Amino acid sequence: MRIILLGAPGAGKGTQAATLHEHLNAPHIATGDLFRAALSQGTPLGLEAKSYMDRGELVPDDVTVRMLLERISQPDAADGYILDGFPRSLAQAEALDEALKSHNETVDKVLLVDVSEDELVRRLSGRWICRACQTPYHAVSNPPKTEGMCDADGGELYQRDDDKPETVRNRLGVYRDQTAPLIDYYTAQEILTSINGEQEIDVVRADLLAAIN
Ligand code: AP5
Ligand code: MG
16 A cells, blocks of 8 residues: 655654554655665765755755655565655655556555644654654653653654754745645545544554554
């Protein structure tokens, strides 16, 4: 199954994908995670992406689409995947549809995780992420068992540079202007289901699974 998790910064895409991908036995492919991994390896792609990420802007479509298509062509993605943070513009959505069409494939489901702006700001300001496996935690609503340490692999937890208040505001504006139009795009294809993302993490997960099955 080819699934897209759509939602604003802080909606819980990474939180949900981390468990959904095990349940569906499909890789979790997050373009933000791919850019951060490239940056930590110091590659030209990572350095180019950093200048956009630091400002909360989108990395240019051509660079992002090339990276994503390369990733979904890997053997582990042959039977499907969960996309998190891609597509984020109409051009990206159209490029994905075109690429899939050439293999007689389509996106199966788009799950919109819907959360109000006040709650998004609250979540991003308290977020901590595992440096090793990228699992997100929240200081108040989803704390790790041991402070500063990932439950899954013991990795060190850190706060993302782009979670600073002024960058968060910019990211939310970019979402409204460039990514939210995808809601109409996928509604017209009749593959979008909207989930209330402002519930307990387990309840959101159950709603997502119900929408998939
Ligand atoms: P990316 O890494 O994709 O970030 P994002 O979309 O801004 O989303 P986040 O990762 O911030 O939020 P999330 O929905 O994953 O929430 P999480 O689960 O962590 O992108 C970063 C940057 O990379 C972009 O700004 C751009 O520059 C670039 N980029 C990436 N993809 C691109 C693309 N396709 N094109 C161009 N540029 C691209 O949860 C947030 C917090 O809330 C956590 O603390 C969590 O514990 C907590 N939480 C989660 N669920 C709940 C709940 N139900 N109740 C209470 N708390 C919860
Ligand atoms: Mg994320």
